[in-house]
Amino acid sequence: MTAPTTTGYVDLDGLLRRLTGDEKHSASAHSTLDVVWVLYDRVLRVTPESVDDPERDRFLLSKGHGPAAYYAVLAVKGFIPEAWLDDLAGPESRLGHHPDRLLVPGVEISSGSLGHGLGLGVGTALGLRAQGITQPRVYVLLGDAELDEGANHEAIAYAGATDLPNLTAIVLDNQSATHGWPGPGGIASRFTVNGWTAATVDGRDHDAIHAALTAHQPDQPHVVAAVVDPRK
């Protein structure tokens, strides 16, 4: 495992402390920290200046509960003021326990109810393609327990069957699904059986995450299963 070297990453701890967190979801929040960091630091072609640019990459946080890590990364990268972190879910706050795209610059979807992000991601990928916008990629972050929701499987089957090329799903696997995803291939197999390419990585290893996120093929949707320690 490579040690994080980017300077901004070390600031995340302090910013997370400023967020008066959602205790119930705190473990989940931190499980996404490294994946979200690598996305914004090394993968996504989006900046605070390009949040409305049609040519930007899209990051859709489908797993909208426990967005502390997401907010912290958005603050480090300059999408939102750090001061916003001090009043999480307050009456005047733009940051809640589930993000609202109309309140937070750079947030692509409002999420919180599980199983909505991948369908929106499929539609976003289709909408870009229909307009001849071929450079951006659509990244959707889900949780392993979120995969229980049937709506995901409508999206997985359709994206695979139609070879949707500009979509990457990331499943943060902290083994929180009540009945798990047993059998050969685990979570990745639920996608590959439908025609996706897949990579399973250590969800704390930045170089491995980066390699997996950039391993998509030109004519298929891609999934990265990022495994972290089970939630306590």
Added chain:
Amino acid sequence: MDSKEVTMRDSFVTTTSALLADDPRTALVLADISASVFAPAAHRHPERVLNVGIREQLMIGVAGGLALTGLRPIVHSYATFLVDRAYEQIKLDLGHQGVGAILVSVGASYDGSEMGRTHMSPGDVALFDTIGGWTVQVPGHRDEVPALLKAATPHDDPVYLRLSTQSNRLSYGGDTRLQVLRRGTPGGPLIVAVGPMLDPTLAAVAGLDVTVAYTHTPRPFDTTGLQALAGSEVILVEPYLAGTSSALVNGVLSHVPHRLLSLGVGHAEIRRYGTPQDHARWHGLDAAGLRASISAFLS
């Protein structure tokens, strides 16, 4: 042309196919229903005519995603699958994202009566009322469909277009305000008939001193027209769940002593097949049933 040969759905297919050709911002999302009649359009515009298979949650999610990229999605299925089944997607993937779409249903209320309760949707308009902000249009004739659809495409607001196999004999144009089609003594009883309920309502009130107003756009309701026309007795005749517009009408008339009779599809599951005409009779929405209810209310 025999009106029985060309349906509202046919009009929708023709108009939508033309819109897809004329306006590159439009896209059509299907879940197998009507896919065959849209095959020529799909062939011409493969990246804007999207059939996701029998996946209605995804159908609305895809529409939300398309809208997020700036397209104007038109989404179509049976009302029960489009609205009832995908209610949370409509609420969150469209409404909560701050984007719109044009949802176009067929099989409204008991049009699918011979297929049973699984294919009926009398509560769809009431569901949109729980979300708010939707324009709801209930054409009473196939010739009202093209103008409503064309008017819905240049903007991004949420629009629900509720098509039916029930039809009035005549078309009443594109005006979204209440249109007075039969004028009684001013200040006397006002009957508001929505969409295909107009013809049975007109037949029911023969010889009665009542005003009959028609609308194909119950949301937003023409509250100005209602205030101008209403006296102390108002009767709603709606082709969906009885009472869907009661709270709205009572709110508009809250400063006026009034009585309101709300006629529409009953809440109870009848658990019978039969034709839509049978169900109209059982729900008291044929001319004879309406006449009996209206006469009792006014006597």
